Amino acid sequence: MDHITLGLAPTRRSIFSAPDAVKYANLTRNRLHELGIQFVDIDDITDDGLLHDDTDCIKIAEKFKAAKVDGLFFPHGNFGTEYEVARLAKAMGVPVLLWGPRDERPDANGVRLRDSQCGLFATGKVLRRFRVPFTYLCNCRLEDPEFERGIKNFVAVCNVVKTFRHIRILQIGPRPFDFWSTMCNEGELLERYNIQLSPIPLPELVDEAKKAKAEGTEVAQVIAYCRENFRIEIQDNALENVAALKVAIQALAKKYGCNAAAIQCWNALQGELGIMPCAANSLLNEEGFPVVCECDIHGAVTALLCEAAGMGEARSFFADWTVRHPDNENAELLQHCGPWPISCASCKPAIGYPLAFDYPGAVAAEAKHGEVTLCRFDGDNGEYSLLLGNAKGIDGPYTKGTYLWVEVKNLKRLEAKLVEGPYIHHCVGIHKDVVPVLYEACKYIDVMPDLYDDNEEEVRAFIRGE
Secondary structure, eight states: OTTOEEEEOOBOOTTSOHHHHHHHHHHHHHHHHHHTOEEEOOTTTSSSSOBOOHHHHHHHHHHHHHHTOSEEEEEBSSSOOHHHHHHHHHHHOSOEEEEOBOOOOOOTTOOOSOOHHHHHHHHHHHHHHTTOOOEEOOSBOTTSHHHHHHHHHHHHHHHHHHHHTTOEEEEESOOOTTOGGGOOOHHHHHHHHOOEEEEEOHHHHHHHHHHHHHHOHHHHHHHHHHHHHSEEOSOHHHHHHHHHHHHHHHHHHHHHTOSEEEEOOSSHHHHHHSSOSHHHHHHHHHTTOOEESTTOHHHHHHHHHHHHHHTTSSOEEEEEEEEEOSSOTTEEEEEESSOOOGGGBSSOOEEEOOSSOSSSOEEEEEBOOEEEEEEEEEEETTEEEEEEEEEEEEOOOOOSSEEEEEEOSOHHHHHHHHHHSSOOSEEEEESSOOHHHHHHHHHHHTOEEEETTOOHHHHHHHHHTO
C-alpha cells in the first residue's frame, strides 16, 4: 500500500464539540499509521488540523495536488462542513471516502457532542449536487474489523483508478486477421479514457530480439531463471529465442513508456523467430507486466485493472473460456496456449509445445485451485462495461497449455452474458477476491460494472461494512 497516498482531511462543524472532533481526528491518524496507510495531513495548514474553513480548503487543495494524492479520506469528527468537503473533492478529482466514528450515548443532560452520522447524510447529498462520486463506509469504530477492511479496500480502489488513468499499451503488430472479436476503437479509448496505444510492427520486435541475443547478458540470465523454475522440454536454441523475446518486449515497453502489452502471437512471429511467445509472456506476467494474446487491447486493459486491484499480492492470468466441464453443469475450462505466470501454477510448469501449434515456446501447467476473480473490460457501440464475478478452481480432465477448470454459481447466466456481449471469449483471472474493489472502482472510471453472479447487493454490503 506504500505507493498509494491518501489526502487526509478530517472535518467538523462549529456548533458541535470541537475538542471531540480534534480527539477523533487524532485517533484516526494513529489508526491509519497502525494499518500502514500512507497519507498527507492538513495539520500544518489549519489551527486544529480539521477542514471547516474556505481559506484553508484552498491551501489544502494546493498541498494535496502538489503531493499527487491518489484519494481523499474525510473522517467526520463531528457533523462536518459538507460544502467544504464537496469543494475540495471537486477540485481534486480523485476517489473519495466518507466515514465517521460511531457517536457516543447522549450525556446525563441529553447533550450530544458530535452527530457524526447526521453530518454524513448531509455530505453525501452535497457531493451528489457537485456530481462527485464517493465511497461510503458506514459508521463504525476505529477498532472494528470493518474499518480496516474498508480503508484497505478503498486504497485498492484508488490503485485501480490511478492505473486506469495512466494506461499505455505496447501493441505488437495488428490483430490476427481472423480475430475480429479483438478489434478495438483506438480513438475512442483515447478520447474517453486517455488509454494510449504504442503500436509497433513485428520486424521492430524481431530486431530487438536479435539485438538482445547479440548482447547476451540479460538473455543468459533469463535462460538460467527458466532452467531453475521450469521443466525444459524444448531445444536450447528455442529457449534462447524465448529469453531474447522476453528481453526484447521488456526493452520496447521501457522505450515507449508502456505498462502492458498486447501481441500478435501468431503466425507471422513463428516465421521470424521459430517460437510461440507464450513462455516469454509468462515470464513478463510473473513480473507484474501484463502481456496478452491475439493483440487483445481490451484484454490488456482488463489485466492492468486486475493487477491493480490485487495490490501485488497475486499475479493475474489471461485465459480463454473454452468448453464446459464434462461432469459439472456449472463448470468451465479456462485455458490458453501457455502465457500464465509461474506463481499461478499448481506444480512445476514445463516449457514445451502448445495444443494447436507445432512451434515450441509455450508453458504447460494446471493452475492452483481455490477462489478466483474473473473479469473482462470490453465495449462496443460507445458503451463500456466490466464483467466480473467469483469462481473456484476444481478438478477436471487434463488438457494442454496453462489451464484451470472453474465452477461458478450459474454457468448458463454467465454463458449468455459472454455471447450477448459486449464480451468475447477472453477473460482475466486472479487468485484473490477483488470483486468489491473492481465494482467500486467502476464508479470513478466511467465504466459500468456487470456482475455475472447477480449479487450486487452482497457486494455493496461488503463495501459499506456489513
